[in-house]
Every structure is written in C-alpha cells, then in structure tokens.
C-alpha cells in the first residue's frame with residue numbers, strides 16, 4: 001500500500017502530528033464531516049460533479065510552462081511552472097473551496113463559514129458559495145478589513161457576509177476564534193471550511209485530496225513535455241495546501257526531491273519571519289499537533305512575511321511529518337529574494353506571480369544554479385495582481401534587478 005493510502009491514520013494522525021483537539025460541542029460536527037467525506041470520496045456522482053466543475057468552471061487543467069528565459073538567465077537547471085495562477089479566481093485555493101462546498105451540499109448544509117486573513121480564502125470560498133447558491137459568512141479582523149479593501153469588496157460582490165472582528169489584535173487569530181464561536185451555534189446548518197491543509201482532522205486529509213489534482217496533472221504534463229519526471233518539485237508553504245497538492249503527485253516517486261519553501265521575512269530573529277518548520281518545534285495550535293513557532297508556554301510567536309498568505313505560526317501536520325521523515329526538505333526565501341523573484345518572473349516570462357508563489361520561484365532560482373541538466377518544477381500557486389499596488393508603491397518596478 002502506497003504512502004497516500006497509509007497516511008493519515010484513521011484518527012487523522014501523521015506520526016505524532018495532526019489529530020483533532022476541539023471543544024466537545026464541536027466534536028460531533030467534525031465527526032459528521034469526516035464520515036460524510038469518507039462516504040462520498042468514492043461516490044461516482046460526487047467524483048463526476050467535481051470533475052465537471054474543475055473543467056467547466058475552474059478552467060482546469062492548468063498548464064505547465066517552461067520558464068525558458070529565466071532558466072537561461074540563471075544558467076543551470078531548467079525551471080518549469082505549474083500554472084495555478086490560471087485557475088479561476090487566480091490561485092489554487094479554489095480547488096479545495098469547491099471541494100468543501102460540494103461536500104457541504106451533499107451533507108445538506110446551507111451555509112459556509114470561515115475566517116480570512118488577507119482575504120484570499122474568503123474570496124475563494126465566497127466564489128464557491130455563489131456557484132452553489134449557498135450562504136457564506138466570512139470572519140475578518142478589523143485591521144485586515146482596513147488593509148485588504150479590494151478583497152472585502154470582492155467578497156461582498158460575490159454575496160458573502162463579512163463579519164468584522166473587533167477584539168484582541170483584530171487580525172487572523174481573532175478571526176479564527178470568532179468563526180469557531182459562530183460555527184458552534186450553527187453547526188447543524190453550516191459547515192466550517194478551513195483554508196489550508198491544516199486544522200483538526202479530517203481537514204488536512206480532505207484538503208490534500210482536493211489539491212491533489214495539481215500534482216496529478218503536473219506529473220502527467222511534465223512527463224508529456226520532457227519524457228521524464230522532474231528532479232525537484234518546489235512549492236511555498238504557508239499552511240501547506242498548494243505544496244501538499246503538488247507533492248502528492250510525486251510522493252510515491254522517490255527519485256523526485258520535494259522542497260517546501262518557508263518565508264524567512266526580515267531574517268531569523270523572533271517575530272521577523274514565519275519559517276515554522278525551519279525554526280519551530282513540536283506543539284499544538286488551533287486544534288491539531290504540528291511544528292509551531294511558540295514560547296515555552298505554547299503561546300504562538302508573532303510572525304512576519306512580505307506575503308500575507310504565508311504568515312502563520314503553525315504549519316500543516318503532514319509537512320511536519322514529511323520533514324521528520326526526511327521525505328521533503330524545507331528551505332527558505334527572505335523578503336528580498338522574494339521581491340527579486342517577483343520582478344524576475346514578470347520581466348523574463350511575462351508572468352506576474354503572487355508574493356507567496358514568488359518564495360517558491362526565489363528558492364528555485366537558488367536551487368537551479370550549478371545544476372545544469374536537471375529540472376525543477378515550481379508550483380506557481382497564484383497570480384500577483386493583488387500585490388501590485390503594495391510592491392510598486394513600496395519597492396518600485398525592479399529597475400535594479402540583478403539577474
């Protein structure tokens with residue numbers, strides 16, 4: 001039996017990581033989700049409906065592109081991109097949001113509830129809710145609402161209710177608390193839709209299954225293009241959903257090296273980065289075990305990244321496990337390297353990447369050097385339109401690009 005079938009175990013554990021540590025009132029709801037998912041995962045009508053949606057609504061399969069100019073400019077390995085920026089709504093997140101919403105529909109639920117930080121998950125979930133004609137309630141800190149105005153407008157246009165969260169630091173952590181509280185009162189008619197391959201069981205397993213389409217497509221497309229498997233597969237890691245999606249296509253091919261890329265931000269000091277696996281230790285956060293950045297009492301550290309989709313002090317349990325196993329390696333790109341990659345991909349390939357995805361590109365650019373004859377497949381998790389104003393107003397247009 002292969003790795004994917006064996007992991008996680010029946011209780012959602014990847015070794016010591018994962019599980020579900022939740023308030024007793026929520027236990028029946030998470031159990032119901034796990035059972036419903038196991039039931040429909042092999043149901044032909046569910047599988048066909050998801051297949052139809054991916055093709056006719058999301059625009060899948062997304063292509064693999066050979067980054068010829070960039071590879072030549074660096075001089076080394078050949079870099080290829082799996083183009084999740086071309087998935088509808090501009091990132092990979094819609095892959096799991098459509099899967100979660102379809103599951104909710106099959107469970108007879110009428111409403112989707114979630115939190116959002118920068119608004120990317122909120123927009124993807126609101127898109128899914130509109131498609132299925134469901135209600136959507138997104139909890140968002142007041143600080144983030146002020147910072148991420150365009151995404152708030154998008155969610156409202158898509159028909160979602162945005163609930164401002166006004167306690168504590170008024171950012172992502174409080175939004176999670178607020179969304180959980182609301183879910184406790186509405187568990188019968190609503191489903192809580194987590195935005196990455198993390199959270200209590202069964203979400204890490206489910207989100208991996210929904211994102212696996214990235215790796216499955218990419219493996220087939222890459223072989224068709226080159227006749228071989230890639231030597232390296234690279235993806236950025238926030239919670240870990242786009243990375244696990246790519247990795248799962250190659251995890252049973254031991255000759256493919258898997259690389260997760262964490263945000264090193266302004267450097268290794270506490271509060272300057274969100275490189276959880278690189279600098280963290282085993283612990284617990286938001287109802288599951290994983291590697292965390294936390295103090296001795298387990299309080300999460302403050303985190304920073306130029307890419308707001310990556311700044312979380314925990315990480316998916318499966319990445320924690322793959323790290324300990326040594327099956328995947330986890331490296332970093334800092335804010336400066338990330339900006340260079342953002343400019344380089346725009347200039348050399350005509351593709352403006354999300355700042356999150358730029359971390360993976362930056363790492364691939366470092367990896368490519370001196371590796372002539374090898375190939376690197378990068379998951380380009382999203383497009384950079386959302387980051388244009390921030391980057392150009394603060395850093396200009398990359399006039400002094402050094403490659």
Ligand SMILES: *Cc1c(COP(=O)(O)O)cnc(C)c1O
Nearest residue numbers: 196238239240241242309356382
């Ligand atoms: C949210 C986001 C990420 C980070 O989330 P993962 O779950 O780690 O994939 C990466 N890229 C983009 C474009 C995002 O929107």
